Amino acid sequence: MSFVRLPHSGNVRLFHMAFIGLLPLLLVLFVVAQQGVDSLVLLLLLASAVSFGLVMWRWELGLFLLVAMLPFEASFIVGGFRDGMKLLTGVTFVSLIFKALRTASVREKLVQVMQRKLTLLLLTLVAWSCISMLWAVNPGVALQRSITFLGVLLLFIMVAALEARLIKRMWLVGILSGVAAVVGAAAAGGAAVGRFTAASEDPNEFAGLVLILAAFLSYGGVFRRFGTLRWILVAVLLIGALLTQSRTGLIALAAAPLLSAIILTFSGTRVLARTLLPYALLVALVVGVLSAWPEVTAPLVDRYSTLSNYQSADTWAGRLGIWQGGLQMVAHYPWLGVGAGNFAVLSPEYSLAAAHLDFLRPGGAVAHNMFLSILAELGVVGLVLFVAILFKAIRTAYSLSQRSQMATACLVSLLVYFVMGSTLSWEYSKLPFLLLGSVISLSICNESYRQLPLRRQAV
Known part of the structure; x- marks a missing residue:
């Protein structure tokens, strides 16, 4: 054009x-x-x-x-x-x-971004979130959440407009910042008092962030010329993730690489010997290092051991009650939902656990599950759009994984996001929109490359 x-x-x-x-x-x-x-x-x-x-x-x-x-x-x-x-x-x-x-x-790149099916799906979801103000229980809260949605949409467009070579640099900046956050929090004694995190971030969200950064460092070809340094930085990020005591983070740490290996095996990507085995050995090394610090290891073992007692309400920290109340909310507002951001407004009326959280922290009774949150706030229409966006992104990253290490990293990170989102309200977070934008940028670059003459491709 x-x-x-x-x-x-x-x-x-x-x-x-x-x-x-x-x-x-x-x-x-x-x-x-x-x-x-x-x-x-x-x-x-x-x-x-x-x-x-x-x-x-x-x-x-x-x-x-x-x-x-x-x-x-x-x-x-x-x-x-x-x-x-x-x-x-x-x-x-x-x-x-x-x-x-x-x-x-740049204008041409922006036009290409706006014409992508994934972009159109995102635009539709954001528009539906804004329209939900018309029937929202609290229109003011819906307006605030819609503004947040518009902000992350702009972030998605900017990432998608980047050149592919700058995508790797962007994630490199994130990796170095994540490593600095883990080291800084550890130096400040964050591992000794309460749950480990950086700069007052939610420990579960911080665990998800550093796991995604570790995925880009492991699979994305960052620091590939410095193998030893690369795995040292991965170890730092994984230690930070484990120290947060995030049980969902522990599940994501184990499940996402395994799911990725299964998916990538069908695409013919040689990820098992190159990445998965060193990753598994590194996890074992990290666990061994942490075991040398009894004062740090004891609370980790106590918290992670609760995963074996999954039937206990304490294991879910009130989430089961919130989820049950959320399903009742969905039954009352099935198609349109209660309006963007309004789950925390209504959930105390449906759940004692949510009412307790709202008493301790007003507005904090969120769904703790991004799929339930979208379903309750934006209805069946919103959930269909949200699932379609994730499916399209994973499918695109999978198709690019044979030709791009960064696409492989995006695929693994999307799986981490999927697992973490099962217990977090991550639907409005900036991180997934960075991933979606990266997938679009890599897809446009791949199509441009395939349209080049064969002689230029060889060069």
Whole structure:
């Protein structure tokens, strides 16, 4: 598809440079003029202004920064706006739009992204979430959740618009940030007090994050020239996952690689000897290392041993009661649901466990299962769309796995996400949308490569 160059491209570039240079400066001057600030706050404001300018100069830098912030997401709270990452997402997307206005190749890539079936399914799901405000029990909560959904949709589009070579760099940034989070939390004594996590993140969500990063490091060809360093970093991430005491994380740690090996065997991918066996040996080594620390190992054994008593209500930490109440909610609102984000609003009326959680932490009585959450909030229509999105993504990653190590890593990570989502409300998390965007980017790159002349492919 060809595009005619937009007129007045010089004016667009001038407007772009004005945003880079003037807006950050005006923002800092406005804050300084409105209220007295100390030197530390002023430095933070200047750093934010410089970051803003860099992101407006190269939108990819904003995306890399977003990925680097994932292990520390709970730390980026900006007053009533709540989430500083939303602000960075918006600025990065604006920078991408400016780039598309000036560059035909970027416009073509965005058009290709928007024409993908997976993108259309996501757009439909987001639109359905927004429409659910019309019948939502609490329209304000539905509006907030729809805004979150729109934010992660923008994140998906930006990742999908990346060149394939930058996908690996993006996940490399995430891996290094995850390793830094694990090491930093361990150095701060996070393993000795309570459940291990970084920057006040939920331990279960942190376990899922580091497991997905470990999957990209193990299967994605990152640091493939530095085999020893690669497996050392994988060991650090796996130790971090085990220290969180996440029982779902432990199941994902065992189940996702096995499921991936079974699936990839049918595609002819040589993953067993190259990756799965070293991965299994590494897990055994990690367990051996942890066993050398009795003060750390004892609570791990106590918590993980509860998996053998799966019939006990304590093992599920109230989830069984919440799930039973959620199914009753679905029976009352089967087709349209209760509205985006409204599960936590209504669940205390259907479950004593949910009411207890809501008393301890208002708004915290979520479904703890992304499929049940989607079904209860967006009805059968929403669940069908959500399952179709996951199926399409897994199928696309599987078809690309013979030709791309990153696609193999995406496939394993999607399986980790599937397992973790069985006990987490992860349907609105940023992480799966990074995975979906990566799959689309790799798919577009693969099609472009296959359309090249054979002589250029050989090169």
